[in-house]
Amino acid sequence: xxxxxxxxxxxxxxxxxxxxxxxxxxxxxxxxxxxxxxxxxxxxxxxxxxxxxxxxxxxxxxxxxxxxxxxxxxxxxxxxxxxxxxxxxxxxxxxxxxxxxxxxxxxxxxxxxxxxxxxxxxxxxxxxxxxxxxxxxxxxxxxxxxxxxxxxxxxxxxxxxxxxxxxxxxxxxxxxxxxxxxxxxxxxxxxxxxxxxxxxxxxxxxxxxxxxxxxxxxxxxxxxxxxxxxxxxxxxxxxxxxxxxxxxxxxxxxxxxxxxxxxxxxxxxxxxxxxxxxxxxxxxxxxxxxxxxxxxxxxxxxxxxxxxxxxxxxxxxxxxxxxxxxxxxxxxxxxx
Amino acid sequence: xxxxxxxxxxxxxxxxxxxxxxxxxxxxxxxxxxxxxxxxxxxxxxxxxxxxxxxxxxxxxxxxxxxxxxxxxxxxxxxxxxxxxxxxxxxxxxxxxxxxxxxxxxxxxxxxxxxxxxxxxxxxxxxxxxxxxxxxxxxxxxxxxxxxxxxxxxxxxxxxxxxxxxxxxxxxxxxxxxxxxxxxxxxxxxxxxxxxxxxxxxxxxxxxxxxxxxxxxxxxxxxxxxxxxxxxxxxxxxxxxxxxxxxxxxxxxxxxxxxxxxxxxxxxxxxxxxxxxxxxxxxxxxxxxxxxxxxxxxxxxxxxxxxxxxxxxxxxxxxxxxxxxxxxxxxxxxxx
Numbered sequence: 282x283x284x285x286x287x288x289x290x291x292x293x294x295x296x297x298x299x300x301x302x303x304x305x306x307x308x309x310x311x312x313x314x315x316x317x318x319x320x321x322x323x324x325x326x327x328x329x330x331x332x333x334x335x336x337x338x339x340x341x342x343x344x345x346x347x348x349x350x351x352x353x354x355x356x357x358x359x360x361x362x363x364x365x366x367x368x369x370x371x372x373x374x375x376x377x378x379x380x381x382x383x384x385x386x387x388x389x390x391x392x393x394x395x396x397x398x399x400x401x402x403x404x405x406x407x408x409x410x411x412x413x414x415x416x417x418x419x420x421x422x423x424x425x426x427x428x429x430x431x432x433x434x435x436x437x438x439x440x441x442x443x444x445x446x447x448x449x450x451x452x453x454x455x456x457x458x459x460x461x462x463x464x465x466x467x468x469x470x471x472x473x474x475x476x477x478x479x480x481x482x483x484x485x486x487x488x489x490x491x492x493x494x495x496x497x498x499x500x501x502x503x504x505x506x507x508x509x510x511x512x513x514x515x516x517x518x519x520x521x522x523x524x525x526x527x528x529x530x531x532x533x534x535x536x537x538x539x540x541x542x543x544x545x546x547x548x549x550x551x552x553x554x555x556x557x558x559x560x561x562x563x564x565x566x567x568x569x570x571x572x573x574x575x576x577x578x579x580x581x582x583x584x585x586x587x588x589x590x591x592x593x594x595x596x597x598x599x600x601x602x603x604x605x606x607x608x609x610x611x612x613x614x615x616x617x
Numbered sequence: 618x619x620x621x622x623x624x625x626x627x628x629x630x631x632x633x634x635x636x637x638x639x640x641x642x643x644x645x646x647x648x649x650x651x652x653x654x655x656x657x658x659x660x661x662x663x664x665x666x667x668x669x670x671x672x673x674x675x676x677x678x679x680x681x682x683x684x685x686x687x688x689x690x691x692x693x694x695x696x697x698x699x700x701x702x703x704x705x706x707x708x709x710x711x712x713x714x715x716x717x718x719x720x721x722x723x724x725x726x727x728x729x730x731x732x733x734x735x736x737x738x739x740x741x742x743x744x745x746x747x748x749x750x751x752x753x754x755x756x757x758x759x760x761x762x763x764x765x766x767x768x769x770x771x772x773x774x775x776x777x778x779x780x781x782x783x784x785x786x787x788x789x790x791x792x793x794x795x796x797x798x799x800x801x802x803x804x805x806x807x808x809x810x811x812x813x814x815x816x817x818x819x820x821x822x823x824x825x826x827x828x829x830x831x832x833x834x835x836x837x838x839x840x841x842x843x844x845x846x847x848x849x850x851x852x853x854x855x856x857x858x859x860x861x862x863x864x865x866x867x868x869x870x871x872x873x874x875x876x877x878x879x880x881x882x883x884x885x886x887x888x889x890x891x892x893x894x895x896x897x898x899x900x901x902x903x904x905x906x907x908x909x910x911x912x913x914x915x916x917x918x919x920x921x922x923x924x925x926x927x928x929x930x931x932x933x934x935x936x937x938x939x940x941x942x943x944x945x946x947x948x949x950x951x952x953x
Contacts, residue, residue, distance in 0.1 A: 342883075505880075524883050527880055537879075537880065539876040539877040540879060541874065542873070543860070543875050543876060544891070545891075546860050547893065548676075550892060550896060551890070552890040553879070555883030555886055555888070556886060557886055
């Protein structure tokens with residue numbers, strides 16, 4: 282009997298928050314891998330804010346997901362059949378395998394995972410693209426020095442929680458911004474941030490002023506919008522803003538809100554720089570080794586929030602935009 | 618009989634475009650210079666968009682002009698009396714001498730001008746702060762390489778016209794953006810820009826797309842607003858935006874318009890960096906020598922638009938915001 286695949290295909294370009302009907306749930310037979318191809322049984326699917334951008338038609342750093350194509354997502358799975366000499370059945374791999382149960386791949390863009398240092402799910406979290414984004418965004422673009430004040434938004438989220446911990450490892454004064462008292466507690470008490478601001482109940486600008494008396498030297502931005510504007514009012518001279526994301530704006534039905542206070546860049550001779558993790562691919566192994574070492578030493582913690590069931594994808598994905606996840610949001614579609 | 622000074626003092630913080638009544642015109646006796654002070658008879662006053670910012674109460678890179686204080690402005694004049702051993706009567710100096718006829722100074726922040734290389738007014742233009750702003754903003758922050766595409770807004774203005782010419786000297790492909798057919802003609806035919814866009818009659822985004830087929834690598838921004846947003850849609854990977862000013866936004870009565878398309882910084886791994894000329898003060902002499910050499914070789918042209926009469930100040934200043942000046946706008950208050 283043929284192996285059946287289940288997948289979510291993009292059905293429509295969302296307006297605002299994606300709806301269930303923006304995808305079609307499909308059942309199709311799994312295709313036999315051809316020459317040089319391999320078949321992967323997906324275990325974990327990484328749910329990332331960037332996926333929302335891939336659903337739009339506009340030009341970006343990758344082409345948009347086409348209507349009728351499997352929704353793009355990073356995922357981790359086990360090779361169950363391989364006609365590609367570089368991969369063997371039983372190995373674990375991750376890459377842009379999509380929101381589905383099985384993927385046939387020619388191997389390009391796939392990375393092998395050798396589990397052992399951490400549970401498999403961590404390879405989509407701190408030891409995966411999420412961790413790499415935090416590592417290179419903070420260290421290569423933000424370049425904080427010991428003692429400098431680093432502010433991270435989306436601080437309890439996948440990337441922000443890692444970026445803030447790396448800043449602590451680098452001996453910075455680290456202030457997180459997050460959307461609930463629980464998240465603020467988490468980043469301070471569990472992750473060791475120096476302080477956290479609950480943007481839903483506090484005046485972010487005033488809290489930043491209190492918590493960053495010398496001004497902000499590095500801001501790692503995952504959210505954009507009003508929080509970015511508040512941070513801009515509290516920059517120190519020579520500040521560096523890392524633009525990693527703008528989750529507050531991804532589901533706008535009107536035009537994106539630009540940072541009204543951007544002239545603070547001039548006043549403070551500051552910079553705002555965009556980063557994409559893929560540019561650092563050649564250095565991923567080196568960074569992953571360092572991250573694994575920090576994790577083994579207990580200096581870096583990874584938390585994954587794992588939701589079971591491929592069918593829950595449309596609802597689970599929305600947790601990202603409702604601020605309902607702490608740490609890395611992962612969809613589990615099969616047992617490891 | 619006592620020498621009389623005439624000056625414009627700030628009377629009120631403007632809302633929107635400054636009005637005549639935002640200043641008081643005052644007549645007061647000139648104070649005798651005290652120990653270590655000197656008295657300057659002002660000849661030329663530099664009119665700059667930045668002066669609008671100094672009239673606001675908000676925190677900036679210099680304190681706001683106080684109500685009742687002489688309006689701050691760069692100016693150039695002749696020392697007519699000196700009790701400061703570093704300056705002698707008859708010498709020419711420039712600095713923040715204010716919108717007035719006579720200034721008493723302790724000499725701090727004053728630079729001596731040795732005329733000869735160019736008419737005196739050029740020392741407020743291409744050979745003064747204006748030229749230094751263009752030079753260091755373009756070369757130190759923009760860092761264009763030969764063959765790269767450089768776009769300059771406010772291209773017929775004081776700073777933009779110099780920035781574009783320096784980019785041509787550095788063998789770049791230079792596109793200017795300006796507000797009239799005459800200004801576009803000026804920058805292309807007289808200053809040697811490769812092309813110019815009239816933002817009042819053209820679709821800036823489409824024109825940029827046509828004129829910058831490889832995308833924009835360096836953008837020298839003097840204007841902000843919709844033009845900055847249009848440029849953001851046409852960046853090349855690794856683009857560098859120099860934030861030198863945002864004249865389109867200085868007289869807003871509502872909040873400043875932030876660049877809605879700033880996530881193009883992420884897509885293109887681009888940066889947006891603010892600059893202030895004063896940070897490069899130690900290197901002004903070196904830069905001024907190079908600029909004077911380019912001018913002597915005919916590679917760099919300076920145009921000053923000189924309006925006579927201190928009393929015209931409130932109206933003349935507004936020419937900056939109405940786009941009525943080409944080149945450096947200067948108020949002449951005495952014969953050289």
